[in-house]
Amino acid sequence: xxxxEFDYYRADSVDDAIEQLEAHDGxxxxxxxxxxxxxxxxxxESPPALVDISHLDGLATIDRDGDTLSIGALAxxxxxxxxxxxxxxxxxxxxxxxxxxxxxxxxxxxxGGNIAHGDPRSDPLAAVLALxxxxxxxxxxxxxxxxxxDVFHGAYETAVRDHEFVTGLGVPVQDDAVSAYxxxxxxxxxxxxxxxxxxxxxxxxxxTDARIGVTGVADTPFRLPAVEDALEGESVDGDxxxxxxxxVEKAVDPSELRGDSQSSGEYRAHLLSVYTEKAVTAAxxxxx
Amino acid sequence: MSRHDISLTVNGTEHELxxxxxxxxxxxxxxxxxxxxxxxxxxxxRCGACTVRVDGDAIKSCTTFAVQTxxxxxxxxxxxxxxxxxxxxxxxxxxNHGLQCGYCTPGMLMTxxxxxxxxxxxxxxxxxxxxxxxxxxxxxxxxxxxxIEDTAGLAGQSQ
Ligand code: FES
Ligand code: FES
Numbered sequence: 001x002x003x004x005e006f007d008y009y010r011a012d013s014v015d016d017a018i019e020q021l022e023a024h025d026g027x028x029x030x031x032x033x034x035x036x037x038x039x040x041x042x043x044x045e046s047p048p049a050l051v052d053i054s055h056l057d058g059l060a061t062i063d064r065d066g067d068t069l070s071i072g073a074l075a076x077x078x079x080x081x082x083x084x085x086x087x088x089x090x091x092x093x094x095x096x097x098x099x100x101x102x103x104x105x106x107x108x109x110x111x112g113g114n115i116a117h118g119d120p121r122s123d124p125l126a127a128v129l130a131l132x133x134x135x136x137x138x139x140x141x142x143x144x145x146x147x148x149x150d151v152f153h154g155a156y157e158t159a160v161r162d163h164e165f166v167t168g169l170g171v172p173v174q175d176d177a178v179s180a181y182x183x184x185x186x187x188x189x190x191x192x193x194x195x196x197x198x199x200x201x202x203x204x205x206x207x208t209d210a211r212i213g214v215t216g217v218a219d220t221p222f223r224l225p226a227v228e229d230a231l232e233g234e235s236v237d238g239d240x241x242x243x244x245x246x247x248v249e250k251a252v253d254p255s256e257l258r259g260d261s262q263s264s265g266e267y268r269a270h271l272l273s274v275y276t277e278k279a280v281t282a283a284x285x286x287x288x
Numbered sequence: 289m290s291r292h293d294i295s296l297t298v299n300g301t302e303h304e305l306x307x308x309x310x311x312x313x314x315x316x317x318x319x320x321x322x323x324x325x326x327x328x329x330x331x332x333x334r335c336g337a338c339t340v341r342v343d344g345d346a347i348k349s350c351t352t353f354a355v356q357t358x359x360x361x362x363x364x365x366x367x368x369x370x371x372x373x374x375x376x377x378x379x380x381x382x383x384n385h386g387l388q389c390g391y392c393t394p395g396m397l398m399t400x401x402x403x404x405x406x407x408x409x410x411x412x413x414x415x416x417x418x419x420x421x422x423x424x425x426x427x428x429x430x431x432x433x434x435x436i437e438d439t440a441g442l443a444g445q446s447q
Pocket of ligand 1: 328338
């Protein structure tokens with residue numbers, strides 16, 4: 001199947017890529033192209049020009065920098081799923097990266113593109129929210145960072161502007177934190193029908209801070225403050241997890257959730273409660 | 289529209305070709321260069337029949353533009369056998385009846401071969417997970433898993 005015709009430019013630096021974006025109206029960046037190419041085949045997107053950034057050096061690294069783990073935008077899902085540092089300090093993100101598509105897709109798809117593309121069913125987006133990941137973005141004149149809570153605006157809509165380039169992610173390293181990702185997979189597409197990432201900070205048995213990120217459920221990935229509040233300040237023994245997850249169905253409106261041939265909005269709301277419990281439990285199990 | 293001169297090393301042989309930006313790697317391999325091993329099943333990135341290795345990683349060549357792989361080393365199923373002699377994985381697919389119509393087989397072999405490069409003594413679950421992105425409409429997978437397991441077992445013995 002052919003996509004529409006387009007012009008191709010191979011960038012040799014981040015600055016060059018941004019210049020190419022500015023020079024060619026409607027141009028998009030492409031790394032693994034795993035978000036874009038399938039949508040170009042169906043005609044859902046037809047950019048007149050693509051700027052290939054997949055060959056840029058130094059953007060695929062995963063390094064610890066003080067209290068932050070810095071992940072280059074060109075790190076593939078496979079790189080992230082296999083990184084020992086990420087497994088140790090941000091397990092929800094490595095879990096989610098390991099749940100993306102399949103082996104071949106994880107080898108091709110990159111994290112920067114995945115986030116900038118903003119597919120509302122994509123696994124890592126839930127972990128971005130739960131782990132409070134900060135995006136580093138470079139534009140024509142300046143660099144800026146975007147907080148996790150400000151990244152996602154709608155289906156395929158993010159805070160990354162037209163001529164901006166996501167250069168990397170910063171994941172906070174917190175020694176008192178545990179996290180995990182739990183997913184109900186859409187059997188056809190492999191995307192999340194429901195995906196929940198949970199990150200808890202603990203003071204012995206007490207949850208001092210909770211963040212729950214959700215993907216696959218609505219047009220925009222979102223957090224679950226009702227569940228987070230129910231967990232915070234509580235001791236993790238007892239029925240607290242079940243009770244917190246039980247708040248999901250009151251907190252969401254099924255008519256605003258995605259409904260498709262696999263699952264109605266009501267069923268997604270139910271699954272969301274089940275997978276919230278699973279994610280929180282899995283995170284707590286890592287507290288050792 | 290622009291056209292681009294690219295070079296691809298396929299199974300060790302270097303090729304120069306001219307492609308449109310939108311030419312998929314699988315079409316460049318099949319139509320332009322005659323490597324018809326990689327098949328097109330779904331053309332949407334789901335079935336894995338088009339799996340090849342690019343610079344050592346198994347990827348789906350229907351979800352890659354050829355122009356992006358300019359300068360890369362590509363390995364296709366044609367590169368597995370040595371002058372007509374099946375390699376160990378191919379031989380185990382034959383031995384275990386790991387194929388029926390054979391349409392999925394080139395992709396299955398390339399995924400499994402890549403997986404086996406790093407996996408020592410994989411469990412059946414790990415094998416199934418590795419071939420998650422390769423659909424087979426004939427065999428029910430059981431014999432494919434057998435073939436991959438036996439290949440790993442033989443490699444373990446010979447070490
Ligand atoms: S033809 Fe490429 S994945 Fe099906
Ligand atoms: S042998 Fe026919 S699709 Fe696998």
